[in-house]
Amino acid sequence: MTGLLYEQVRRVTPEASVLLQRNPGPMTLDGTNTWLLRAPGEGTAIVVDPGETDDEHQAALVGTADSIALVLVTHRHRDHSEAAPALHDATGAPVRALDPEHCRGAGPLVNGELIDAGGLRTRVLATPGHTSDSVCFVLESAEGVPTAILTGDTILGRGTTVVAHPDGALGPYLASLRTLHALGALAVLPGHGPDLPSLAVVTEEYLAHREERLRQIRDALVRMGPDATARQIVEDVYADVDESVWWAAELSVRAQLDYLRG
Numbered sequence: 001m002t003g004l005l006y007e008q009v010r011r012v013t014p015e016a017s018v019l020l021q022r023n024p025g026p027m028t029l030d031g032t033n034t035w036l037l038r039a040p041g042e043g044t045a046i047v048v049d050p051g052e053t054d055d056e057h058q059a060a061l062v063g064t065a066d067s068i069a070l071v072l073v074t075h076r077h078r079d080h081s082e083a084a085p086a087l088h089d090a091t092g093a094p095v096r097a098l099d100p101e102h103c104r105g106a107g108p109l110v111n112g113e114l115i116d117a118g119g120l121r122t123r124v125l126a127t128p129g130h131t132s133d134s135v136c137f138v139l140e141s142a143e144g145v146p147t148a149i150l151t152g153d154t155i156l157g158r159g160t161t162v163v164a165h166p167d168g169a170l171g172p173y174l175a176s177l178r179t180l181h182a183l184g185a186l187a188v189l190p191g192h193g194p195d196l197p198s199l200a201v202v203t204e205e206y207l208a209h210r211e212e213r214l215r216q217i218r219d220a221l222v223r224m225g226p227d228a229t230a231r232q233i234v235e236d237v238y239a240d241v242d243e244s245v246w247w248a249a250e251l252s253v254r255a256q257l258d259y260l261r262g
C-alpha cells in the first residue's frame with residue numbers, strides 16, 4: 001500500500017517533485033498538484049499547496065517528505081489550502097500564505113520576501129488577479145538567479161485560469177502576467193496540469209488570450225447592447241467552453257465587464 005503511495009510522486013526538477021491529488025474535475029484538471037521542494041540531499045522539505053482534505057494524500061505527503069519544514073499556500077481556494085491546518089497539526093510545520101487567516105504558527109508572506117527552508121532560496125512574488133491573495137514562488141539558485149516558478153492557479157499547465165470576480169480582478173491579473181513575463185523562460189510548476197518549459201511563452205499566450213476575450217466581449221456589447229448580462233455574454237462568447245464551467249466563465253466575464261466599465 002505504502003509503495004503505491006510513493007509511486008505517485010514525480011520528480012520534475014532536481015529541487016521540485018509533485019504529488020498529484022486524486023481530485024480531478026473541470027476546475028482542477030487532473031487534480032491539485034502538491035509540490036515538494038528541497039535541495040538534493042536535504043532532509044526537510046517545503047510543501048506547496050497541500051490540497052483539499054484527504055487522509056490518503058496527507059499520508060503520502062508525510063511519508064514522502066520525511067520531515068516538513070514549512071507549508072506554503074499559493075491562494076485561498078479550497079482545492080489548494082483546505083488541508084493545510086491538518087498538515088500543521090500532524091507535523092507542526094508552520095503554514096504561510098498571503099492571507100493571515102490561512103497562516104498557522106507563523107506570520108503571513110510578504111511580497112519580495114526570501115524564504116530560507118529545505119536548503120533552497122524561495123522568493124515570494126505577489127501576483128493578484130485569479131484571487132486577491134494569489135502568490136507565486138520563484139526558486140532561485142545559490143547565486144540568486146531564478147530557475148523555476150510555482151504559479152498556483154495564476155498560470156495553469158493547460159487551458160486558461162478564471163479571474164474569480166469579485167475577489168479576483170482583471171486589471172491586477174494583467175499586471176501580474178506582465179510581471180511574470182519579465183522573468184523570462186523559467187520552468188513553470190503550476191497548481192493544476194502539466195509543468196511547462198517557459199514562463200515567457202505561456203504568459204505571452206495568456207496575455208493574447210485575455211486580449212482576445214476582451215475584444216469578443218466588446219463586440220458582444222456592441223451587438224447585444226450595453227445592458228447585456230454576464231450570463232448572456234457567456235452564452236455568446238464562451239459557446240466553445242463546456243457548459244459545466246459556465247458558472248466560472250461568468251466570474252471571468254464579470255471581471256472583464258468591471259475592467260471595461262471601470
Ligand SMILES: [Zn+2]
Nearest residue numbers: 075077130153
Ligand atoms: Zn484557485
